Amino acid sequence: MPLLPELATPCLLVDVDRLDANIATMAELARRLGVALRPHAKTHKSVEIARRQLAAGAHGLTVATVSEAEIFAAAGCDDLFIAYPLYATAALGERLSRLATRSRLAVGVDSAEGARALATHLAPAARSVVRLLVEVDSGQHRTGVLPEEAGPLADQVMHCGLQVAGAFTFPGHSYSPDVRGGAAVDEAAALERAAASMRECGTTPEVLSGGSTPSAADSRGEVLDELRPGVYVFGDAQQWELGVTGPEDIALSCLATVVSHAGGRLVLDSGSKALGADRAPWASGYGRLLDHPGARIVAISEHHAVVEWPAHEPHPEIGDRVRVVPNHACNAVNLADSLTAHQAGRIRERWPVSARGANT
Amino acid sequence: MPLLPELATPCLLVDVDRLDANIATMAELARRLGVALRPHAKTHKSVEIARRQLAAGAHGLTVATVSEAEIFAAAGCDDLFIAYPLYATAALGERLSRLATRSRLAVGVDSAEGARALATHLAPAARSVVRLLVEVDSGQHRTGVLPEEAGPLADQVMHCGLQVAGAFTFPGHSYSPDVRGGAAVDEAAALERAAASMRECGTTPEVLSGGSTPSAADSRGEVLDELRPGVYVFGDAQQWELGVTGPEDIALSCLATVVSHAGGRLVLDSGSKALGADRAPWASGYGRLLDHPGARIVAISEHHAVVEWPAHEPHPEIGDRVRVVPNHACNAVNLADSLTAHQAGRIRERWPVSARGANT
Numbered sequence: 001m002p003l004l005p006e007l008a009t010p011c012l013l014v015d016v017d018r019l020d021a022n023i024a025t026m027a028e029l030a031r032r033l034g035v036a037l038r039p040h041a042k043t044h045k046s047v048e049i050a051r052r053q054l055a056a057g058a059h060g061l062t063v064a065t066v067s068e069a070e071i072f073a074a075a076g077c078d079d080l081f082i083a084y085p086l087y088a089t090a091a092l093g094e095r096l097s098r099l100a101t102r103s104r105l106a107v108g109v110d111s112a113e114g115a116r117a118l119a120t121h122l123a124p125a126a127r128s129v130v131r132l133l134v135e136v137d138s139g140q141h142r143t144g145v146l147p148e149e150a151g152p153l154a155d156q157v158m159h160c161g162l163q164v165a166g167a168f169t170f171p172g173h174s175y176s177p178d179v180r181g182g183a184a185v186d187e188a189a190a191l192e193r194a195a196a197s198m199r200e201c202g203t204t205p206e207v208l209s210g211g212s213t214p215s216a217a218d219s220r221g222e223v224l225d226e227l228r229p230g231v232y233v234f235g236d237a238q239q240w241e242l243g244v245t246g247p248e249d250i251a252l253s254c255l256a257t258v259v260s261h262a263g264g265r266l267v268l269d270s271g272s273k274a275l276g277a278d279r280a281p282w283a284s285g286y287g288r289l290l291d292h293p294g295a296r297i298v299a300i301s302e303h304h305a306v307v308e309w310p311a312h313e314p315h316p317e318i319g320d321r322v323r324v325v326p327n328h329a330c331n332a333v334n335l336a337d338s339l340t341a342h343q344a345g346r347i348r349e350r351w352p353v354s355a356r357g358a359n360t
Numbered sequence: 361m362p363l364l365p366e367l368a369t370p371c372l373l374v375d376v377d378r379l380d381a382n383i384a385t386m387a388e389l390a391r392r393l394g395v396a397l398r399p400h401a402k403t404h405k406s407v408e409i410a411r412r413q414l415a416a417g418a419h420g421l422t423v424a425t426v427s428e429a430e431i432f433a434a435a436g437c438d439d440l441f442i443a444y445p446l447y448a449t450a451a452l453g454e455r456l457s458r459l460a461t462r463s464r465l466a467v468g469v470d471s472a473e474g475a476r477a478l479a480t481h482l483a484p485a486a487r488s489v490v491r492l493l494v495e496v497d498s499g500q501h502r503t504g505v506l507p508e509e510a511g512p513l514a515d516q517v518m519h520c521g522l523q524v525a526g527a528f529t530f531p532g533h534s535y536s537p538d539v540r541g542g543a544a545v546d547e548a549a550a551l552e553r554a555a556a557s558m559r560e561c562g563t564t565p566e567v568l569s570g571g572s573t574p575s576a577a578d579s580r581g582e583v584l585d586e587l588r589p590g591v592y593v594f595g596d597a598q599q600w601e602l603g604v605t606g607p608e609d610i611a612l613s614c615l616a617t618v619v620s621h622a623g624g625r626l627v628l629d630s631g632s633k634a635l636g637a638d639r640a641p642w643a644s645g646y647g648r649l650l651d652h653p654g655a656r657i658v659a660i661s662e663h664h665a666v667v668e669w670p671a672h673e674p675h676p677e678i679g680d681r682v683r684v685v686p687n688h689a690c691n692a693v694n695l696a697d698s699l700t701a702h703q704a705g706r707i708r709e710r711w712p713v714s715a716r717g718a719n720t
Contacts, residue, residue: 008720360368
C-alpha cells in the first residue's frame with residue numbers, strides 16, 4: 001500500500017503535530033529570552049500557519065514584500081514588519097499607504113535614496129505612522145549599512161519626515177556549519193553598535209530586531225527586543241545538516257514516487273519544480289529523505305531527483321512513495337499552491353499557500 | 361526614467377520579436393534536418409507560446425506531466441507526448457484515459473513495473489490508443505534503460521497489452537561546456553542501438569525522438585524522427601554560457617530594481633523566488649544581466665541578488681532597473697503567474713503561465 005495513496009505526487013505535506021510543537025518551542029524560547037517573537041511568514045506563506053503562530057504568542061509577523069504584507073493584513077494580521085529595504089515607486093507608495101490604514105506597519109531602510117523615495121510616495125497620513133527600521137549588516141554582507149552608519153542614516157530618514165523606530169539585522173551568515181551560534185554574537189554586537197550610533201545622533205531606538213533559525217537559540221536577550229526566525233516552523237534539510245533540528249522534528253516533506261530504477265539508479269518524481277534547486281556549498285545533496293537519513297539526492301532536474309541509497313538498506317520499489325525533505329523550506333513552499341496537513345497518518349485539510357509568488 | 365515604470369518588480373518579461381525569431385530558427389533547423397519538431401512546453405507553460413510554436417510548424421508538444429498535458433489539451437493541442445516514465449495510480453490512469461479521448465497521446469516508459477501500472481489503470485479504450493515510447497539513456501544517466509535493453513522492454517510493454525511506438529532519449533549531458541554537440545552523437549548512437557534492439561525483438565519503431573537545446577544544432581537528421589528542445593524559445597544564462605545563444609537573442613528576462621548599495625555592493629530585488637536557485641557547477645553565477653554582460657550575480661537569497669559589477673562600468677543607482685537573465689528559464693517561468701510580453705519597448709500583453717505548478 002503506498003503512502004497516502006489518495007494524493008497525486010509530488011506534493012507537500014505538513015505534519016500538524018510537529019508544526020505545532022515547533023511553534024510552541026520557539027515561542028517558549030522567545031519568552032525565556034524576554035524578546036518579542038515576530039516570525040517570518042515568507043517561509044510558510046500560509047494564513048493558517050500564521051494564525052497558529054499568533055495564537056502561540058507571536059507579537060506580529062515579518063514579511064519580505066508588500067504583496068505578502070497585503071495578504072496577511074487582509075487575513076487580519078494587524079502588526080507587520082516588511083524586513084526589506086524597499087524602493088518605493090508611486091504605485092508601491094500607494095499600496096504601503098493603504099496598508100498603513102489597516103495594520104501597524106514597519107519597513108526596512110538601508111539608504112538615504114530609499115528613505116527619500118518612501119517620503120516622496122507615502123501619503124502624508126502614512127508618513128507619520130509607518131515606522132522605519134534601519135537595516136545593519138551583522139556579517140552576512142547582503143543588505144544593511146555598517147552599524148556605525150545607523151545613526152547618520154536614521155538622521156537622514158528623519159530629515160525626510162519619516163519615523164525611525166530602531167534597527168534590524170539578519171544574521172544570515174548563521175547558515176554555515178562553522179558559524180551558526182557565532183552569528184548571534186555578531187548580531188548582538190552589530191545591534192548594540194547601531195543603537196549607540198543612533199543615540200549619539202539623538203535617536204533612542206525602540207526596537208532592536210534580529211533572528212534567524214540557526215542562530216535563534218544563541219540570541220542575546222539582553223540586547224535584542226525582537227526575534228524574526230522563519231524556517232523553524234517546518235525545519236528543512238539545511239537545518240538538519242546544520243544540526244539545528246533533526247528528522248524527528250521536521251514538519252515539512254514532499255511526498256514523492258519512485259518512478260525509475262534504470263541503470264541501478266533510484267529516481268523520484270520530486271524535481272526542482274517541487275523541491276527548489278537550492279544547494280548551499282556545504283549541503284550534502286539536493287535534499288534528504290525523512291525516513292531514510294542515509295539517502296542523498298545527488299542530482300536534480302525539473303521532474304527528477306536521483307537518489308543515492310545506503311548500501312545496506314533495501315531499495316524502495318518502483319511505485320513506492322517516500323517523503324523528501326527539501327533543502328530550503330521557503331523556496332519549496334513557494335512552488336506549491338497548497339499544503340496537505342496530516343496528523344497521525346491521516347489527511348486533515350488543505351492549507352492554501354496564500355502568498356505564493358507574492359514577490360512585489 | 362526607470363525601465364517600464366508601470367510594472368512592479370521583480371517580474372518576467374518576454375521580448376516578442378526575439379521569441380518569434382527563436383521559434384522560426386528552430387522550426388527551420390528541424391525542416392533542414394528533416395525531423396518533426398515537438399517543442400517541450402515545460403519551458404514556457406504558456407498556451408500563447410505553444411500556439412506560436414504550432415503555427416510555425418511544430419507537429420505537437422512535449423510535456424513533462426499529466427497536468428501539463430491536461431492544460432495544453434484543454435487549450436486545443438491534439439498531439440501530446442508526456443516524455444516521462446510515469447507511474448500510474450488508479451487516479452492517474454483515469455486522467456490519462458480521459459486525455460486520450462481528446463488528444464493523440466504518447467507516454468514514456470523505462471520499466472516493466474511502469475508498463476504494468478499503466479496497463480492496470482488505463483481504460484481499455486485508452487490501452488489501444490496511448491502510444492508508449494521506451495526511454496533510453498544516451499549519457500545523462502538519469503532515467504532510461506540502456507539502448508540494448510529497449511527491445512526486451514518493448515516486448516514486456518506489448519505483453520501488457522500496450523502499444524509501443526518507438527524510443528526516446530534526452531541527451532541532457534549536453535548541458536556541459538565540454539560535451540554539448542558531442543551529446544548529439546551519443547543521442548543518435550543510443551537511438552540507433554535502441555532501434556536495432558527493438559527490431560531484433562520483432563518491433564519496428566515508428567518514432568526515434570531526441571533533442572535538447574544545446575545539442576539541437578548537431579542533431580543527426582538521418583537517425584532522428586523528432587526533436588524535443590524546450591529552452592530555445594527563450595534562451596537563458598545557461599545557454600548563453602554554453603555558447604548556444606547570445607544576449608542579443610535572449611527573449612526572457614526578469615525586470616529588477618536596484619534596492620541597495622550598502623557596503624559598496626549592488627543588490628537587486630530579483631532573488632531565488634523570482635529567478636530560481638539553479639546554478640550548474642560550470643555557471644559563472646546565479647544569473648546574468650542582459651544589458652551588462654560583464655556583471656555577475658554572485659550571491660542569491662529569496663529576495664536579494666548580489667551583483668558583482670565590472671570595474672570600468674558605472675554602477676546603476678538605487679531605484680534603477682535592470683533586466684536579469686535567469687540561469688534556467690524553465691524554473692524561473694514556473695515561479696511566475698504571468699509573462700509580460702513587450703515589443704519595441706512597449707508592453708503588448710500579459711500571458712498567463714497556465715501550467716505553472718502543474719507537477720502531477
